Amino acid sequence: MLEDVQQILLDQETVARRVKELGAQITEDYAGREPVLVCILKGAALFTADLCRHIDLPISLDFMAISSYGSGTSSSGVVRITKDLDSSIENKDVIIVEDIVDSGLTLSYLLANLKSRHPASLSICVLLDKPERREVEVPVRYRGFEIPDHFVVGYGLDYAEKYRNLPYVGVLRPEVYMA
Numbered sequence: 817m818l819e820d821v822q823q824i825l826l827d828q829e830t831v832a833r834r835v836k837e838l839g840a841q842i843t844e845d846y847a848g849r850e851p852v853l854v855c856i857l858k859g860a861a862l863f864t865a866d867l868c869r870h871i872d873l874p875i876s877l878d879f880m881a882i883s884s885y886g887s888g889t890s891s892s893g894v895v896r897i898t899k900d901l902d903s904s905i906e907n908k909d910v911i912i913v914e915d916i917v918d919s920g921l922t923l924s925y926l927l928a929n930l931k932s933r934h935p936a937s938l939s940i941c942v943l944l945d946k947p948e949r950r951e952v953e954v955p956v957r958y959r960g961f962e963i964p965d966h967f968v969v970g971y972g973l974d975y976a977e978k979y980r981n982l983p984y985v986g987v988l989r990p991e992v993y994m995a
């Protein structure tokens with residue numbers, strides 16, 4: 817797998833340090849509240865698992881799985897919910913936890929969808945942000961890292977379901993997805 821990665825963008829220690837900071841920030845911002853973390857499967861699974869352990873509040877976790885129609889390395893914004901939340905989020909403080917915001921189409925769909933369920937508040941936490949590729953603005957409140965426009969894998973992010981278990985975020989060799 818290592819040979820398919822051309823550059824390690826964020827090593828394991830760097831990711832861990834930043835995730836801890838984000839957890840501390842959320843703990844501070846949501847003091848006295850009991851937020852629901854909505855993990856967007858599968859990409860945000862590893863990020864959510866680490867993040868929630870740095871939030872010192874009585875949080876709950878829920879999961880949503882989506883599949884987005886698009887070519888190999890970009891999304892179309894046409895999103896299908898393949899697993900919905902288990903519980904109602906009405907009147908809850910909800911934090912959407914997503915792996916990456918690229919065009920912004922996926923998150924803007926999710927935001928509209930979850931907003932329609934009348935949460936008390938709704939915010940977005942992403943590990944990675946590729947601002948160069950943005951097509952629609954999304955209000956990201958918590959952001960791990962801004963990264964350049966490369967296709968990245970690892971720490972939950974895949975290409976064709978592979979590489980999610982890499983402990984770092986790395987740039988995939990274009991030969992792998994052009995093949």
Ligand code: 5GP
Nearest residue numbers: 891917918919920921922966967968973974
């Ligand atoms: P958007 O709708 O913002 O363009 O894309 C968001 C989704 O596209 C992410 O949830 C992720 O599934 C996928 N995506 C965007 N950029 C990357 C990337 O660099 N690597 C991987 N593995 N997935 C990406």
